[in-house]
Amino acid sequence: MNEQSAVPSKLTLLEAVNLALHRAMFEDPNVLLLGEDVGVNGGVFRASQGLRERFGFKRVLDTPLAEAMIAGVAIGMAAQGLKPVMEIQFLGFIYAAMEQLVSHASRLRNRTRGRLSCPLVVRSPMGAGIRAPEHHSESTEALFAHIPGLRVVIPSSPARAYGLLLAAIDDPDPVIFLEPTRLYRMNPQVLLDDGKRLPLDSCFTLREGHDITLISWGASVHETLQAASELALQGVSVEVIDVACIKPLDLDTLEASVRKTGRAVIVHEAPRSCGVGAEIAASLYERLWVDLQAPILRVTAPDIPPPLYRLEQLYIPAVADILAACNNSLNYR
Template identity: 50%
Template structure:
């Protein structure tokens, strides 16, 4: 793959277009890459993430599957063990539950179970999150289920360029990767994305803004929220270190620790439920690495402990800029 910093030719893309482009690059560069999922072929996927790929690469490589998430993932396991590189799509993260047993029992454990003789180099794409007025079971954000499973990496980009580079890096990884794609960000901002193949290292966060007073940590759809909050409080003289985690497992422990040791204050933002959310692990990480540097308790701004609601009630469920600003001021004024 080509280094991102050396790329010259770029194109304006949304996040979903960057995902589509990454899949195109993967299919072109490696004949062992296969795509599997419900309606991903002729229809190009519910969100058109695979639009045009079956026409370009054929039905043997971009495969429409039955409506069986367990079957899709189980088939991917067999293909991966046999030398293929499957990229399987869950139409929505809320549909991943029937495949939970396959992921927990087989996807994450075959390397250990076979004493390293076999691995499962597959990618599970999972559009996630609230904010688009989807029906029930379509808006879940349950990344913590999978960060609790040793043996699988969990990646969640917030920008088009990161989405392409991280998806190609996920495919190159010798072990399975759950690749989360925010529904809210699919057709949000556009940015210049290199047209060739490149990889962004899994396990490395990104410093979005440099600041000195408080550290803001988020991923996926919450990154634009914390960026807006940081911009607003900057007008009042509060300087925020803004970090996009990008990878949820393994976490970039060094970047997180360096930032909170500099600021002494932290606010964690995620749309998943508060209880059992990944924010709790981040609080523990900060406690383990940086307790003596902290000047205030860590604040969390999260979704509530209810299923994601329907319709306009999503706006009351999701973390907002105003809730983040209030948390920032609490830690700064502690």
């Protein structure tokens, strides 16, 4: 691999993750991958395809079906100077590892007064839309955002997946890196394997406007951009922000946008109650409530487990739902 390698003209988000893993492991021999079926099979979605053949079984480790063990081993590796990237096959399988992630990975730096750090990345597919059962379709990012010491990153495009994953692997503290399965093979982008890292803890402004701000992350960015395009045809100037890193939040970028437009709609696939959207809304109210022209609205999934696939399109926030919320905001007097 050269400093700047040629790649196919367009890559999917899944291929961008694979490319970032290849580059990170090439650049740093301390980076290794572990998880269920990540080696011989290349991962359940083939995100790690080709890594074992290139870097060997000592750096690409197939583990038993034991999420708590995977997390515990990865934390031990990280504490001793390695940079493990552990994969949980689906976000709904991560609960067995929560004890390790919440009680140990997130606290290691604080507990040892900086003597030890935990340069660990936890990769996991997330979200509905691929006709899978409930534990394969969950969006529970707010669970991790609530924990001090954990950074939570959710890319919404191939370019951001590539740059943010490289930055997450460089980070000296634990990063929960959640990959929207619905976007894995959607909307490929031209992407150069140049090793460029994107900044963590920053929002990305995908579209500039002055009438209303749409705030989203992960898979819901797809519908949010579609809604923005439809509103633009009606003469509405829409600003779209991809939060990307939901913990810690880049509130300065969000504040500047909503201060400009005076209106905001937050869109996320996770259930409504205690979601990250509520935290964003509360923070924006604290900062600029006198500048708001309408209440901040949320478009979310309902407070139920993800349904079976025949109903999942009713569960996922749709373009029509976003447009209805935007119309309510724009018509508020």
